[in-house]
Amino acid sequence: MPHQSSLLKQQEAKSTAVAHAKVIAPGVPARLGSTPSTTFRGNPAIFGRLVEDHDKHRALLAMIEATSPKDPARKLLFEEFVRDVHGHAAAEEQALWSTIMRNPETTQFARHAVGDHHKIDKLMADAAARDITSPGWLRHFAKLKEEYLDHILEEETEQFVEAEKTLSPPDQRYMRRVFSRRKKAEKAAAEIEKKIALKPT
Numbered sequence: 001m002p003h004q005s006s007l008l009k010q011q012e013a014k015s016t017a018v019a020h021a022k023v024i025a026p027g028v029p030a031r032l033g034s035t036p037s038t039t040f041r042g043n044p045a046i047f048g049r050l051v052e053d054h055d056k057h058r059a060l061l062a063m064i065e066a067t068s069p070k071d072p073a074r075k076l077l078f079e080e081f082v083r084d085v086h087g088h089a090a091a092e093e094q095a096l097w098s099t100i101m102r103n104p105e106t107t108q109f110a111r112h113a114v115g116d117h118h119k120i121d122k123l124m125a126d127a128a129a130r131d132i133t134s135p136g137w138l139r140h141f142a143k144l145k146e147e148y149l150d151h152i153l154e155e156e157t158e159q160f161v162e163a164e165k166t167l168s169p170p171d172q173r174y175m176r177r178v179f180s181r182r183k184k185a186e187k188a189a190a191e192i193e194k195k196i197a198l199k200p201t
């Protein structure tokens with residue numbers, strides 16, 4: 001039954017992604033509930049790899065929210081989220097969005113995704129600049145969480161869908177390899193920027 005096996009593959013892909021987040025703080029629950037459905041989850045090329053990261057990020061966001069202000073796990077999880085998202089976004093731009101941007105028919109989709117990355121950078125820098133051990137920190141985090149979840153949902157349901165139409169299967173497999181290599185390098189070089197956002201982003 002192809003439908004069941006692909007469902008199983010999707011569940012496996014999600015569990016693997018959540019396990020990657022749990023490594024950071026095994027004692028913190030990752031209650032991310034149901035994830036938006038996408039046919040890309042478990043896909044062996046670039047889009048499946050990107051959704052795997054998105055699911056890891058969904059788990060990290062849920063875990064951060066489950067910590068109390070003084071719990072050292074909150075800082076560990078937040079720093080992992082920022083580094084992983086920096087690495088993911090930069091590698092996504094290099095492996096995927098640069099190519100999609102170059103095609104006049106899909107420029108707008110790439111531009112939208114890259115524009116979101118800038119907004120998310122500002123929100124991460126704002127949350128990083130504030131006192132993570134204070135009870136009010138979650139308010140700043142909530143804004144970042146909302147923006148990020150919106151961004152990855154839009155990628156999975158709009159921008160990836162349009163991008164996929166223009167890419168051959170070998171291109172998509174090649175892009176996965178480029179993404180993985182670049183993400184490793186970008187994440188290793190990522191620095192946590194701290195900057196209060198003066199204007200609402």
Ligand SMILES: [Fe+2]
Nearest residue numbers: 050092152155
């Ligand atoms: Fe992404």
Ligand SMILES: [Fe+2]
Nearest residue numbers: 089092113155
């Ligand atoms: Fe993105």
